[in-house]
Amino acid sequence: xxxxxxxxxxxxxxxxxxxxxxxxxxxxxxxxxxxxxxxxxxxxxxxxxxxxxxxxxxxxxxxxxxxxxxxxxxxxxxxxxxxxxxxxxxxxxxxxxxxxxxxxxxxxxxxxxxxxxxxxxxxxxxxxxxxxxxxxxxxxxxxxxxxxxxxxxxxxxxxxxxxxxxxxxxxxxxxxxxxxxxxxxxxxxxxxxxxxxxxxxxxxxxxxxxxxxxxxxxxxxxxxxxxxxxxxxxxxxxxxxxxxxxxxxxxxxxxxxxxxxxxxxxxxxxxxxxxxxxxxxxxxxxxxxxxxxxxxxxxxxxxxxxxxxxxxxxxxxxxxxxxxxxxxxxxxxxxxxxxxxxxxxxxxxxxxxxxxxxxxxxxxxxxxxxxxxxxxxxxxxxxxxxxxxxxxxxxxxxxxxxxxxxxxxxxxxxxxxxxxxxxxxxxxxxxxxxxxxxxxxxxxxxxxxxxxxxxxxxxxxxxxxxxxxxxxxxxxxxxxxxxxxxxxxxxx
Amino acid sequence: xxxxxxxxxxxxxxxxxxxxxxxxxxxxxxxxxxxxxxxxxxxxxxxxxxxxxxxxxxxxxxxxx
Numbered sequence: 001x002x003x004x005x006x007x008x009x010x011x012x013x014x015x016x017x018x019x020x021x022x023x024x025x026x027x028x029x030x031x032x033x034x035x036x037x038x039x040x041x042x043x044x045x046x047x048x049x050x051x052x053x054x055x056x057x058x059x060x061x062x063x064x065x066x067x068x069x070x071x072x073x074x075x076x077x078x079x080x081x082x083x084x085x086x087x088x089x090x091x092x093x094x095x096x097x098x099x100x101x102x103x104x105x106x107x108x109x110x111x112x113x114x115x116x117x118x119x120x121x122x123x124x125x126x127x128x129x130x131x132x133x134x135x136x137x138x139x140x141x142x143x144x145x146x147x148x149x150x151x152x153x154x155x156x157x158x159x160x161x162x163x164x165x166x167x168x169x170x171x172x173x174x175x176x177x178x179x180x181x182x183x184x185x186x187x188x189x190x191x192x193x194x195x196x197x198x199x200x201x202x203x204x205x206x207x208x209x210x211x212x213x214x215x216x217x218x219x220x221x222x223x224x225x226x227x228x229x230x231x232x233x234x235x236x237x238x239x240x241x242x243x244x245x246x247x248x249x250x251x252x253x254x255x256x257x258x259x260x261x262x263x264x265x266x267x268x269x270x271x272x273x274x275x276x277x278x279x280x281x282x283x284x285x286x287x288x289x290x291x292x293x294x295x296x297x298x299x300x301x302x303x304x305x306x307x308x309x310x311x312x313x314x315x316x317x318x319x320x321x322x323x324x325x326x327x328x329x330x331x332x333x334x335x336x337x338x339x340x341x342x343x344x345x346x347x348x349x350x351x352x353x354x355x356x357x358x359x360x361x362x363x364x365x366x367x368x369x370x371x372x373x374x375x376x377x378x379x380x381x382x383x384x385x386x387x388x389x390x391x392x393x394x395x396x397x398x399x400x401x402x403x404x405x406x407x408x409x410x411x412x413x414x415x416x417x418x419x420x421x422x423x424x425x426x427x428x429x430x431x432x433x434x435x436x437x438x439x440x441x442x443x444x445x446x447x448x449x450x451x452x453x454x455x456x457x458x459x460x461x462x463x464x465x466x467x468x469x470x471x472x473x474x475x476x477x478x479x480x481x482x483x484x485x486x487x488x489x490x491x492x
Numbered sequence: 493x494x495x496x497x498x499x500x501x502x503x504x505x506x507x508x509x510x511x512x513x514x515x516x517x518x519x520x521x522x523x524x525x526x527x528x529x530x531x532x533x534x535x536x537x538x539x540x541x542x543x544x545x546x547x548x549x550x551x552x553x554x555x556x557x
Contacts, residue, residue, distance in 0.1 A: 070525075070527055070528075073527070073528065073531050076531055076532075076535065077507055077508070077531060080503065080507070080534070080535045080538050081503060081504060081507065081508075081538075083538075083542075084500050084503050084504070084538060084541075084542060085500075087500060087542065087545065088497060088500060207523060208520075208522075208523030208524060209520055209523040211523075212517075212520055212523065212524070212525055213520070216517055216518070216525075223517035223525040223527065223528075224515050224516055224517050224525070224527055225511075225515050225527070232511055232512060232515060235511065236508050236511060239508060240508075266546055266549070267546065269542040269545075269546070270539055270542045270543045270546060271539070273535050273536075273538045273539045273542070274535070274536070274539050276535060277532065277535055277536075280528070280532060283528070
């Protein structure tokens with residue numbers, strides 16, 4: 001009972017903070033979606049950090065260590081390197097976005113390539129890639145609440161409550177709510193994770209060293225990368241792909257736009273890598289669980305952290321873990337929901353409805369939120385294999401936006417035009433879908449290649465197809481674009 | 493591309509390039525398996541590198557807040 005009361009207190013605090021953060025602000029679309037571009041280092045840090053410290057890292061990070069071991073380190077590496085990359089990538093994006101009042105990634109494409117159709121395509125890719133993330137968070141939320149309430153609240157009920165709460169606060173206060181809630185979320189999660197990561201190994205093994213020695217003795221090979229499958233070349237290729245795709249995620253892109261100056265990103269590149277070290281503590285919890293709560297099979301591995309905690313601590317503390325877990329689901333979910341809302345209203349609804357009133361668009365964006373939330377909820381409760389396939393490919397789908405985006409940032413003479421960009425993205429997305437659904441890998445295509453090449457992330461195939469089509473189509477259509485521009489140039 | 497920006501490649505080369513040599517469980521350093529220690533070390537070094545880049549990058553002084 002005490003566990004549930006504590007969780008409830010977290011929930012109420014989150015709702016209060018979120019609603020209060022929106023008071024007295026005129027919520028036009030720019031204010032709602034990117035906080036009027038007024039967030040300083042701390043808020044942007046929290047938003048970007050909040051995006052990565054989700055239920056997936058909390059449960060999935062320890063779960064992956066529990067199940068497969070070292071390949072889980074890739075998360076730590078890609079986050080660190082993605083921040084390094086952001087030092088160079090984000091400032092030009094931010095400057096252009098500010099100048100053209102851009103609030104989403106599809107806006108950016110629409111404006112750079114002067115094509116609403118391309119904007120629409122990017123919006124669709126962004127939405128298809130984002131919904132699985134919302135679904136994943138809701139699922140995690142259900143697991144956390146039902147486990148930490150000792151089964152008193154069913155996962156389904158927990159997901160319903162979570163969905164309603166997050167919908168209400170996204171609609172009222174937009175990104176301000178997420179930023180505000182992120183403060184208590186991040187402070188509490190850091191304390192909890194560091195505590196668990198140190199206390200549990202010491203409680204069960206008297207230290208890290210004896211723990212790893214015990215694991216090494218019982219499960220040799222668990223502490224290094226395997227020779228095939230998720231091997232060295234898988235890790236390196238996956239890290240590189242994830243680094244370039246990282247900021248293509250519409251939610252992260254929007255969070256980056258909320259910064260008030262480019263210095264905010266640059267400064268963040270110093271602290272962000274250190275912050276990812278929090279994951280090491282999550283890993284340590286996963287390692288403790290390996291021999292202490294044995295027998296979790298497959299997807300159950302995600303329960304490792306919660307099961308180990310329940311077996312170790314008093315109910316009130318489980319309530320605290322549950323409350324923090326709740327917040328790790330709510331903050332990213334709210335950012336993703338509001339991004340999906342913005343994408344739909346601004347880049348799909350507006351061009352189709354030919355509506356120009358900013359107020360009306362903001363309203364459509366807000367109304368989209370509960371619709372998407374309900375669709376996601378439906379997927380969590382009824383989703384089968386389709387959902388799993390979507391989850392697997394969501395990140396690779398989003399990464400397909402990278403080549404055209406990067407080319408559009410070139411200071412002069414972008415070699416890619418709108419036709420090239422659109423066809424490249426379409427073909428890249430189709431390749432990802434085909435590879436995922438048919439379970440094709442480089443290994444199945446070319447069985448004779450060395451193992452290291454076979455283990456490369458299949459995302460590279462899609463990216464290669466994408467690049468090829470992008471440049472070929474751009475080259476073929478160069479003349480027709482040039483002609484059209486001379487005809488229509490008076491309009492600009 | 494200013495010369496200072498090349499510094500940003502160091503974390504990539506160090507962290508990923510070093511992996512083939514660091515992919516082993518022992519010796520345990522600070523109680524961590526060697527592979528994990530290697531990555532943690534590079535995360536910290538990355539932060540240091542980025543602090544240097546931030547400090548040296550002239551565009552941080554040019555632009556007003």
